[in-house]
Amino acid sequence: MYQNWQFVNIDKRHTSGYLGKLGGLFFSSITEELIYTLTIPAGPLQPALSNSPFQEVASIWAGDRIICLGDYATSWPQNILDAVDFLPKSSDQTSHDPTQMSPEAFTASCKLIIDVDFGPDMLVAFPRDRVWALRNISKKLYVRSDRVPTINGEKNLEYESHHGLQSFPGLGQVVLANILWSDDSSTSMRFSDVQGGWAGDRIDIRLMDDVAEEMQEQGWKDISRQEVIKIYDIFFEEGNVEGELPEEPQASFNS
Secondary structure (H helix, E strand, C coil): CCCEEEEEECCCCEECCCCCEHHHHHCCCHHHHHHHHCECCCCCCCCCCCCCCCEEECCCCCCEEEEEEECCCCCCCHHHHHCCCCCCCCCCHHHCCHHHCCHHHHHHCCEECCEEECCCCHHHHCCCCCCEEEEECCCCEEEEHHHCCEECCCCCEECCCCCHHHCCCCHHHHHHHHHEECCCCCCCCCCCCCECCCCCCEEEEEEHHHHHHHHHHHCCEECHHHHHHHHHHHHHHCCCCCCCCCCCCCCCCCC
């Protein structure tokens, strides 16, 4: 028995709608669209080019509480149950507090977003030659894009081919592996941690140069290696990579 999954923005009450089984979702380009919704671009974006009610501009989810809900989610993560800072000021608190509704009922009330507008200059807004930091704002944790090795032609992982947000695997796989939430562990792959430690946390992606000093001063923790090990294990178990995980190259905090 497998289940379908959907990305949900708790704060903005947005949903991607069901995107299919985890096995297909994890290795698809859909995760790329997710990370662009979380990313503050290197420069200002043009307004959305489409009048579609189902389209939003990239970066619209940056800093919000994000979760990937499975079909069989009947509960909420504890960090959402404990949180109150995202609740809008309203006399009708029940209508805004997801913990007063089942996940199914909450997502049914969310706006459907099925497309992301990147504007006319995507490579300017999201340059491939820069280092990006995936940040869990709630827990002060981060993962560097250049510390996630990519697959080469021999199905081995290497650190020599960093392409920013377009690397594969990349930050999208790291996000997805951490924000899953369901009360049933059935998946279409060997990986079955469906109650991720980041589910419902505030997440964004920033240029490393823009936030390195701030994170260092505030004591953020670089967890790039432990997340890379998790991604490697997932890809290896599914036969998507071969060989051993390469050693991480040395780097300073803000290089």
